Amino acid sequence: xxxxxxxxxxxxxxxxxxxxxxxxxxxxxxxxxxxxxxxxxxxxxxxxxxxxxxxxxxxxxxxxxxxxxxxxxxxxxxxxxxxxxxxxxxxxxxxxxxxxxxxxxxxxxxxxxxxxxxxxxxxxxxxxxxxxxxxxxxxxxxxxxxxxxxxxxxxxxxxxxxxxxxxxxxxxxxxxxxxxxxxxxxxxxxxxxxxxxxxxxxxxxxxxxxxxxxxxxxxxxxxxxxxxxxxxxxx
Amino acid sequence: xxxxxxxxxxxxxxxxxxxxxxxxxxxxxxxxxxxxxxxxxxxxxxxxxxxxxxxxxxxxxxxxxxxxxxxxxxxxxxxxxxxxxxxxxxxxxxxxxxxxxxxxxxxxxxxxxxxxxxxxxxxxxxxxxxxxxxxxxxxxxxxxxxxxxxxxxxxxxxxxxxxxxxxxxxxxxxxxxxxxxxxxxxxxxxxxxxxxxxxxxxxxxxxxxxxxxxxxxxxxxxxxxxxxxxxxxxx
Numbered sequence: 001x002x003x004x005x006x007x008x009x010x011x012x013x014x015x016x017x018x019x020x021x022x023x024x025x026x027x028x029x030x031x032x033x034x035x036x037x038x039x040x041x042x043x044x045x046x047x048x049x050x051x052x053x054x055x056x057x058x059x060x061x062x063x064x065x066x067x068x069x070x071x072x073x074x075x076x077x078x079x080x081x082x083x084x085x086x087x088x089x090x091x092x093x094x095x096x097x098x099x100x101x102x103x104x105x106x107x108x109x110x111x112x113x114x115x116x117x118x119x120x121x122x123x124x125x126x127x128x129x130x131x132x133x134x135x136x137x138x139x140x141x142x143x144x145x146x147x148x149x150x151x152x153x154x155x156x157x158x159x160x161x162x163x164x165x166x167x168x169x170x171x172x173x174x175x176x177x178x179x180x181x182x183x184x185x186x187x188x189x190x191x192x193x194x195x196x197x198x199x200x201x202x203x204x205x206x207x208x209x210x211x212x213x214x215x216x217x218x219x220x221x222x223x224x225x226x227x228x229x230x231x232x233x234x235x
Numbered sequence: 236x237x238x239x240x241x242x243x244x245x246x247x248x249x250x251x252x253x254x255x256x257x258x259x260x261x262x263x264x265x266x267x268x269x270x271x272x273x274x275x276x277x278x279x280x281x282x283x284x285x286x287x288x289x290x291x292x293x294x295x296x297x298x299x300x301x302x303x304x305x306x307x308x309x310x311x312x313x314x315x316x317x318x319x320x321x322x323x324x325x326x327x328x329x330x331x332x333x334x335x336x337x338x339x340x341x342x343x344x345x346x347x348x349x350x351x352x353x354x355x356x357x358x359x360x361x362x363x364x365x366x367x368x369x370x371x372x373x374x375x376x377x378x379x380x381x382x383x384x385x386x387x388x389x390x391x392x393x394x395x396x397x398x399x400x401x402x403x404x405x406x407x408x409x410x411x412x413x414x415x416x417x418x419x420x421x422x423x424x425x426x427x428x429x430x431x432x433x434x435x436x437x438x439x440x441x442x443x444x445x446x447x448x449x450x451x452x453x454x455x456x457x458x459x460x461x462x463x464x465x466x467x468x469x470x
Contacts (some may be wrong), residue, residue: 050330054317152387
């Protein structure tokens with residue numbers, strides 16, 4: 001057989017975006033309520049067809065900007081996985097390249113022309129809510145990826161402003177992992193893991209207690225040893 | 236804008252496979268020499284169009300079986316990334332979903348009807364060799380993924396038969412990472428990392444020295460702490 005596809009087989013190619021942020025301290029995903037069939041009235045991930053002259057990343061950034069007015073400088077975007085089960089779109093064969101976008105304090109998702117509504121959903125609020133297409137599976141794939149990457153990469157800082165406290169950083173881990181972490185252990189690991197965070201000579205505005213030191217993202221991209229999850233202490 | 240693609244935009248969707256094994260002790264990839272234009276005479280990854288009623292994984296397993304006579308039970312297959320730059324196939328728009336397949340002692344790649352040749356290439360042999368399409372980028376993506384995953388997962392055992400010695404396991408790391416590892420340190424980390432390998436009551440047939448104990452894959456999927464690369468010792 002041929003070693004590559006002959007073009008023109010008539011499949012639609014789309015991108016779908018799992019946009020995650022911490023909204024009111026909770027891990028949240030941007031969803032749009034569909035205004036049209038199929039799945040009218042149902043909440044789904046924002047997405048759209050890949051343009052004729054666009055690379056896949058460009059399509060993802062375009063959707064991000066159109067649906068949430070988010071510029072590419074403020075988010076971490078990565079390709080997640082491609083979903084292509086034959087029946088996933090009742091209108092015909094559509095293969096969807098899913099992306100994950102993470103950012104700090106992202107704006108409220110925008111309500112585009114043909115959607116009924118758009119908003120942040122706390123991930124924990126979504127238990128039992130039916131999503132359109134195979135978007136539950138796409139969302140679960142993104143959550144699994146985000147949870148795993150927090151363990152061995154410095155990805156957590158993408159959820160925070162440029163300067164942050166260790167308490168805020170711990171809040172990211174707790175929100176994404178959905179479990180509490182010991183404050184003292186976390187502080188020690190976060191500040192002693194090479195490349196993770198860089199201490200600044202500034203402090204956050206006091207909120208009652210003693211002022212908390214500010215940090216910024218370090219230069220590392222991987223954590224070694226990884227931050228351990230709650231209860232698994234090696235210190 | 237619509238939240239999903241309208242089907243029928245006429246894009247071709249293909250799968251391409253990066254099939255990796257240890258062949259004669261070296262990390263090797265299965266390539267086919269193209270028999271037809273475009274890129275006639277050039278080496279490229281095996282692949283093919285996604286069938287009308289196939290999910291993407293099914294296409295990958297079909298190509299695997301057709302091009303290398305490899306059944307799905309003997310390999311670890313995972314989706315890698317999707318490549319969709321507009322000009323990547325000179326015949327028209329083709330989006331390719333790349334998969335990585337890893338296995339032990341895989342058979343020689345099969346020479347299909349319209350390819351000129353097919354064989355294992357040691358990855359190090361490929362420096363400077365031009366591959367068809369964007370397959371160099373796809374290959375590099377797979378190598379990066381495999382190298383990274385060996386660090387924090389038990390993926391290395393997929394390159395080995397069901398029972399193996401620690402020396403064989405170290406050989407996988409050395410071949411994939413392209414660097415030597417200290418035998419004593421590696422032995423200690425491999426056998427003391429929970430879930431990585433399970434000691435058996437059997438020994439490999441002696442090859443001159445003392446018999447080497449056999450191990451099989453443990454039940455873990457992640458390594459914590461990860462095995463450190465050569466030179467970065469924390470023992």
